[in-house]
Amino acid sequence: MNAPKLEYIAVEDFSRMPRLKSLYITQAPMLEKVDPLPTMLELRTVIITSSGLTEVPNLSRVHPVKNDSIPYLQAVDLDGNQIKRIPAHALRIRADQVSLNYNLIEEIPAFSFKYAQISKLGLKGNVKLSRLDDNAFAGNLLLRQLDLSFTSITSLPTAGLEKLQSLKIENTPSLKYIPSIYDLRHLESADLTHSFHCCAFAFPERHDPARHKLYEMQVDLMTQACKSEQMQARKRRSLEAIRPISLESRSRGTTGTDEDWSLSSSAEEFGSTVQAEPSLEFLYPDSVEGLEEDSFHDLVDQDVTKGIVAMCGNFTDTRPQVVCRPMPNALNPCEDVMGWSWLRASVWVVITAAVVGNIAVLVVLLANHAEITVPRFLMCHLAFSDLCTGIYLLMLAVVDLRSYGVFFNYAYNWQYGVGCKIAGFLSVFSGQLSVFTLTIVTLERWFAITYAIYLERRISLAAAAKIMFAGWVFSIFMAGLPLVGVSDYSSTSICLPVESKDAGDGIYQGSLFLTTMVAWLIIVVCYVQIYRSLGGGGEKYGGRGSAAAAERRIANKMALLIGTDLLCWAPVAFFGVTALMGWPLVDVSHGKVLLVFFYPLNACANPFLYAILTKQYRRDFITLIARTGKCNWLVQKYKLAATPPPTAHTNPSTPAAMLPLVDYESHTRAIKTNGEAGV
Structure with missing residues (x-):
């Protein structure tokens, strides 16, 4: 020493x-x-x-x-x-x-x-x-x-x-x-790193179907051999008295019948063990004589009588039940990414709505780049963030299809690969950018409606660009933290940073919920102010109740948009906060319902409520088609449908103008101007 x-x-x-x-x-x-x-x-x-x-x-x-x-x-x-x-x-x-x-x-x-x-x-x-x-x-x-x-x-x-x-x-x-249990036939306990590897021992038929099929064939052969032995034994008993056979003579192979030898041979041939006294010749008990006090380690249990124990007349399958740790838990259960069949089908409906809807909005908005206003600019960012949510769900759905029924065999490559990190990044990034953009959209509406007369209080396009740049930086920062060790995207198959190992993880997850809460409060306060500013109706606008009604319709549409987002955020935030406080109310298996039906709700609803279902979007869409020079019949049909009836102030031969996607700023200015004229 x-x-x-x-x-x-x-x-x-x-x-x-x-x-x-x-x-x-x-x-x-x-x-x-x-x-x-x-x-x-x-x-x-x-x-x-x-x-x-x-x-x-x-x-x-x-x-x-x-x-x-x-x-x-x-x-x-x-x-x-x-x-x-x-x-x-x-x-x-x-x-x-x-x-x-x-x-x-x-x-x-x-x-x-x-x-x-x-x-x-x-x-x-x-x-x-x-x-x-x-x-x-x-x-x-x-x-x-x-x-x-x-x-x-x-x-x-x-x-x-x-x-x-x-x-x-x-x-x-x-x-x-991890190897199949059929390669480790005598394994009793396993302390591993990943819980999904324990699923391989719990479901050997899914982990290695070929070896499991071979195992079942072996069991069938053993069963048939035992049945044959039982039938032969009955025949012998009907002809002569039963002569007991000692275990000692059986182990020496001196017992009587060809059937006994056939059964033993079958068991050995298929890697099984017929119940017998185990050989202990390798124990060398004299080696520890006098060393008990200085024993460096306990001797290993040498009982190796494992496998299929065949006792004709009482056949039992004793495939080892492995005590495996860490056991599958709420974050990593032994199930596929989507878990249920109905959830697997539903997610494709959500993906279609989110991806197709937001791409359609982006194409129309960006095609009319000459008429970019602050609302259009903000909606482009909102559509992009919602599109990222749809891509995130698409990645999960594709992995679910590829690993259907045996996800734990692919869990390592997915959860610890680049794909899961990209999916998790897109999820957090899109969620934070969407929340940020909706907050700015609400503030812009509040300024435009509440202070319509004061044009200097409007948010300019340059100011909106700077604000959204800050929003992008914030969203990228929050989504990038799990990539550098703050929480982890690999903790679960849905690639969300839900596991809290230390105080840093808890602070990070709490900040995500806090951001959503602050945004919700700002949106609620702004819309309360908008309704208050429009509450006077005709009095506020000099008796022009129609102008106030128009503003109120705009506010109601925006309230519907924000309501869908609150419906999206509230369940996720509630269950997330309870989990952070140590009272998880749902596990990941049931939390996937939130993932499919609540979390992407705004990504699905926003493109339709903002644009696709509005007249302005249809007009911009027809304008875009007209520029291509194709589908002229559709353009002419729309022009005829949009042409107003002839009056003293209109020329019936002039088709309706192609109005852009709803420009809340100019629309509000026109309403307020009319109101002042009325006064």
């Missing part, structure tokens, strides 16, 4: 220590290599920790592997060194535990543990370990426990892990795919 100058160990001296049972070296930073150890039959523990070892010492000659009468090593502990490689055959040993935790291992080559008998293997904390050869653990005869936590592996090979009972791969977010 504390040997800063120790550089070399004369291992040949150990051959003169036949009763040496423990070799313990720690905190020897200059010790980079230990020569192959000689044969030491009494050695039980080899512990070299927190030193400078760069490779695993060769321990293959300590105990001759073929000599079963020699007790095995209790522990080989090489934690906290600088080990980068495992030489071939260095660990051809029999040991209860081999610990290589917290080293610098980058790769486990093929057959690194060939002919070894290691019960528990620890590779925890090798953060550079990224590659495991397909045969990395092949040839290890007894591996029962494996720890690969805090590594960078992307896959787990199954060769050599057939009898594994305990698997730990915690805090290893790089692991994409």
Whole structure:
């Protein structure tokens, strides 16, 4: 201990220590290599920790592997060194535990543990370990426990892990795919990183359909074999007295019938185990004699009687039930992105309305760029933000279709890939920009209607551009925070930053709800003022009640627009705030209903209420068609329908003018001018 100058160990001296049972070296930073150890039959523990070892010492000659009468090593502990490689055959040993935790291992080559008998293997904390050869653990005869936590592996090979009972791969977010339970038939417990990997053990028929079908075929064959055995047994009982067969004679294969041998052979052929006394020859109980007080680790449970237990007359399927952690939870349940079939169908209706509607509005508004006013300018931004919401839902719907029924097999690539980050960014960005734009639209209406006489109080196009630039910067900033570690888009399949791990996440999520609340208060106050300013009707406008009625109709339309947005925001904000306060009322499965029916409500309604269902939009749309020179019949039909009846002040031969999309500013100015003229 504390040997800063120790550089070399004369291992040949150990051959003169036949009763040496423990070799313990720690905190020897200059010790980079230990020569192959000689044969030491009494050695039980080899512990070299927190030193400078760069490779695993060769321990293959300590105990001759073929000599079963020699007790095995209790522990080989090489934690906290600088080990980068495992030489071939260095660990051809029999040991209860081999610990290589917290080293610098980058790769486990093929057959690194060939002919070894290691019960528990620890590779925890090798953060550079990224590659495991397909045969990395092949040839290890007894591996029962494996720890690969805090590594960078992307896959787990199954060769050599057939009898594994305990698997730990915690805090290893790089692991994409977990093997099938049919490759790990004796697995009892698994501590993993992602909850969706536990879904693979819970639903093996969806995780690996081919292997599950083969398993069912095996069960069917076993069932038929047992039925055949039962029928033969009945025939024998009808001819002669039942002669009991002892378990001992059955295990030695000396019992009587061809059917018994056929059943046993079938079980072994299909990787199953007929109930029998388990072989315990590898326990070597004398190896722990006298070491109980200094036991480094508890011995591993060696009961390997797992699989399909066949008892003719009482056939049972005992496929292992794996205790897996972290269990699927409210954020990541074992279900598809959309969860329910009706939700899967409904989302496409919402997507169609949001994407097609907002694209139609943008095309018409941008085509008439020569007549851009402040309301048009703001509606362009609103349509774009709502279009982003539709694209977000489209990305979720496409992933749902591609991974239908087996999403947990695709969960890693989706949630930790670029796609989910883009979807989450679009969701938060569109939500914040939409809220911001609607607030500015409401303020602009409030100025235009309440202070129609004072033209200097209007919002100019240049001022509106500066305001919306600030809105874009704010929205991009809020949507970008989860990309730099404040909350996370990968916490759930719908790519929303809903998981709160620390105070920073809670503050971020609370700020999103606070922004919506402030916007709601501003909108409500502004519309109360608008209604108050129009409340006088004829008195306020010098007896011209029609002017006030026109203004009121405009305010009612805007109130309808804002009402849809409040209906969109309120449920999401309510359930979000309750979740932040520690009282979640809905899980993600039911929260997806909010996602489809409430969250995108404004994205669907705004393009229709603002433009598509108005006469002004139809006129602008016909103007756009007229510019193309096509569908002239439609243009002429619209002109005839829009031509007013002849009067003393109109020329019946002149078609109706193509009015632009509703210009609230000029419309309000005309109403107020008429009102003043009336006075």
